[in-house]
Amino acid sequence: MNTMNTSTPVTSNPTNVVSDSDKRFVGLIVLAVVLSVSCAPYPHIARWVGFGFAAYAAVANDSIQTLGTFLASNKQRPWYVLWSFAAGIFLLTMGYSWLNYGGDVSYGRLAAKGFETTPMAFTGLQVAAPVVLVVLTRLKMPVSTTLLLLTSFATEMSAVSKVLVKSLSGYVLAFVLAFGLWFAMQKVFAKWFTKPMHRGWIGAQWLTTGLLWSVWLQQDAANIAVYLPRSLNIWEFVAFAGTVVIGLAWIFKNGGDKIQEVVDEKNNVTDIRAATMIDFLYAIILFYFKIHSKIPMSTTWVFLGLLGGRELAIALQSKGLANVRTPSQAFQMLTKDAGMASIGLVVSFVVAYFVNGGL
Numbered sequence: 001m002n003t004m005n006t007s008t009p010v011t012s013n014p015t016n017v018v019s020d021s022d023k024r025f026v027g028l029i030v031l032a033v034v035l036s037v038s039c040a041p042y043p044h045i046a047r048w049v050g051f052g053f054a055a056y057a058a059v060a061n062d063s064i065q066t067l068g069t070f071l072a073s074n075k076q077r078p079w080y081v082l083w084s085f086a087a088g089i090f091l092l093t094m095g096y097s098w099l100n101y102g103g104d105v106s107y108g109r110l111a112a113k114g115f116e117t118t119p120m121a122f123t124g125l126q127v128a129a130p131v132v133l134v135v136l137t138r139l140k141m142p143v144s145t146t147l148l149l150l151t152s153f154a155t156e157m158s159a160v161s162k163v164l165v166k167s168l169s170g171y172v173l174a175f176v177l178a179f180g181l182w183f184a185m186q187k188v189f190a191k192w193f194t195k196p197m198h199r200g201w202i203g204a205q206w207l208t209t210g211l212l213w214s215v216w217l218q219q220d221a222a223n224i225a226v227y228l229p230r231s232l233n234i235w236e237f238v239a240f241a242g243t244v245v246i247g248l249a250w251i252f253k254n255g256g257d258k259i260q261e262v263v264d265e266k267n268n269v270t271d272i273r274a275a276t277m278i279d280f281l282y283a284i285i286l287f288y289f290k291i292h293s294k295i296p297m298s299t300t301w302v303f304l305g306l307l308g309g310r311e312l313a314i315a316l317q318s319k320g321l322a323n324v325r326t327p328s329q330a331f332q333m334l335t336k337d338a339g340m341a342s343i344g345l346v347v348s349f350v351v352a353y354f355v356n357g358g359l
Contacts, residue, residue, distance in 0.1 A: 114159025
C-alpha cells in the first residue's frame with residue numbers, strides 16, 4: 001500500500017537569507033580592497049583607481065542630497081531624461097572651473113592650506129577609503145564624503161578641524177533656517193498643497209535643481225578630485241568628467257539606490273512644490289558658505305540639518321493631522337539621521353588615523 005508523506009515542508013526564514021545582490025556586493029567589495037592594495041605602490045595607477053572608487057562613492061552617497069528630492073518628485077519621468085539634465089549641469093559646472101582655475105575642478109577648494117599638495121604616494125588604505133563609504137552607503141548611512149576622503153589626505157590637523165567646524169555650523173544654520181521657515185509657513189504651505197499645482201512649478205523645480213546641483217558641485221567636487229593632480233590636462237579632465245557622468249547614469253537608472261530612502265521617508269518630498277522649496281533653501285545655504293570661505297565642508301551635515309529642521313517644524317504645526325508624524329516621531333527621525341552621520345564621522349576619523357600618518 002502506498003503511503004503519502006504528510007510532513008510539513010521546511011521553509012527558510014527570509015530574514016536569514018542572503019540575497020544574490022548582497023553576495024555580489026560583498027564580492028565586489030573584496031575585489032575593490034584587493035585592487036586597492038595591489039595598485040598602491042604605483043602612484044599613477046593608484047590615483048585613478050582611488051578616484052574611480054571616490055567618484056562612485058560620492059555620486060552614490062552625496063549626490064542624493066541635491067538630486068534626491070528631484071528623483072522623488074519625478075519618478076514618472078524616464079531616468080535618462082533626468083540623467084541628461086544632471087549630466088549637462090555637471091559638465092558645464094566642471095568645465096567652467098577647469099577653464100577658469102587653471103585646470104582645477106574644485107573651484108579652489110583644494111588650494112586651501114592642508115589640501116594644496118597633489119598626493120605623490122598612496123597607501124592601500126588611502127586608495128580603499130572610498131570603499132568604506134560605499135559600505136556605509138549600503139547600510140543607508142548618510143556619511144560625509146568630505147570628512148572621510150579629505151581627512152585621509154590632509155597634511156595638517158588644523159585643516160581637518162576647520163572643515164569639521166564649518167560643517168557642523170552648516171548643520172546648525174540649515175536646521176534653524178528650515179525650522180523657522182516651515183514653522184512660520186507650514187499652515188500656508190498646507191493650504192497651497194491641497195490646490196491643483198500650477199504647471200509653472202515644474203519649470204521652477206528644474207531651474208532650482210540645476211542651481212542647487214551646480215552650487216553643490218562647487219563645494220563637493222574636491223572630495224573626488226583630491227586623488228588627482230591639482231591641475232588636470234585635457235585628457236585627465238575628460239577621464240574625470242566621463243567617470244562621474246557614467247556614475248550618474250547608474251544612480252538615476254536605479255532611482256537613487258539605498259540612500260534615497262533617507263529622502264523618501266520625509267513628509268511631502270514627492271510634491272514638486274515642497275521639493276522646490278527644499279532645494280532653493282539648500283542652494284542659498286551652500287552659496288553662502290561658498291562665498292564665505294574656500295575651506296571644504298561637509299554638505300551632508302547641511303542637508304541633514306535642513307531636512308531635520310523642516311520635519312520637526314511640520315510635526316509641531318500639524319499636530320493631530322492624519323499621515324503626519326508626531327513631534328516625538330519627527331525628533332526620533334532627525335536624531336536617527338544625525339546619529340547615523342555621526343557614526344560615519346567616527347569611522348572617517350578612524351580611517352584617517354590609520355591612513356594618514358601626517359595626522
